[in-house]
Amino acid sequence: MRNAALTLGIIAGVIGMIVGFFSYGYTEAIERFGEIEGLAQQVENVDLIRAASILGPLLAIAGGAMARAQAAWGGALLLLSTMAMYYAFGFNVFTMFPIAFAGTAGLLALMAGKPDEPKAHF
Template sequence: MRVAALVLGIIAGLWGMLVGFFGWGYIALTELDGAEQYFDQVANADVIKVAGLLAPILAIAGGAMALSKPRLAGIFLLFSAGGMFYAFGFHFWTMFAISMAAVAGLLALASGNEQG
C-alpha cells in the first residue's frame, strides 16, 4: 500500500504541475494590457497561483514520504487533493491529479504505523 501511495502521489504531483503551469500561464496572459477583450478575467487569481504551486509540491512530497512517514504523507496528499479541487475544480484536466492524490492519501493513512 505504501508503494502504491508513493507512485500515485508522484504521478498526481507531476500531473498537478501541468495544471498549475497552465493555470498560472492563463492568469499571466489575462493580466496583459488589452487582454480583457480576448480572455475572461479570473476571479480568484491568487488562490489559483498559490494552489498551482503548493498542491503539486505537497503531492510529490507526500508520495516521496509514503514509505517512511505514511501518516504525514497521507495528510500531505489529502491536502494536495483538496487544494487542487478548491482552486481548479473537478473536470477533465484535474480529475486524474485529484483522484490519484486522494487515493494515495487514503492508502498512506491506511497502511499502518511508521517504520521504526
Template sequence: MRNAAAILGIIAGIMGIFVGLFGYGWVSLTNEVPEASQLGMFERPGFVQFASFAAPLACIAGGAMAKARALWGGIALLIGAGLFYAAFGFNVATMFPIGFAGLGGILAIAAGKPDEDVAHF
C-alpha cells in the same frame, strides 16, 4: 499500500505540474493582456497562482513521504488534492491529479501493520 500511495502521489504531482503551469500562466496572461480576460478569468487569481505551485509540490512531497511517514504523506496528498479541487474544480484536466492524490492519501493513511512493523511512527 505505502508503495501504491508513493507512486500515486508522484504521478499526481507530475500531472499536476502541467495543470499548475497552465493555471499560473493563464492568470499571468489575463493580468498582462486585457483582451485575454474576455476568454475567461479565475474568480480568485491569487489563490489559483498559489495552488498552481503548492498542490503539485504537496503531492510530490506526500508521495515521497508515503513510505517512511505514511500519515504525514497521506495528509500532504489529501491537502494537494484539496488544493487542486478548490483552485480548479473537478474537470477533465484535474480529475486524474485529484483522484490519484486522493486515493494515494487514503491508502497512505490506511497503511498500517500489514506493510510495516509500525503503523505511522
C-alpha cells in the same frame, strides 16, 4: 500500500504540475495582455489559482515521497493537496486524474500499517 501511495502521489504531482503551469500562465497572460471579450477573462481569485498551482503539486510530490517512511504525514499532505487542487481548479477533465490519484494515495498512505505489521494506523 505505501509503494502504491508513493507512485500515485508522484504521478498526481507531475500531472498537477502541468495543470499548474497552464493555470499560472493563463492568469499571467491575461494580466499582461488583457482580456479578450467573449474568449478569455481573468479568474475571480488570481492569488488562489497561483498559490494552488504551486502548492497543490508540491504537496502531492512531497506526500508521495514521504509515504514510505512517514505514512501518516505523507497521507495528510496528499489529502491536503487533493483539497487544494479541488478548491482552486474544480473537478474537470484536466484535474480529475491528479485529484483522484492524490486522494487515493492519501487514503492508501493513511491506511498503511508499518511494513512488518498487518495493522493499520487506526
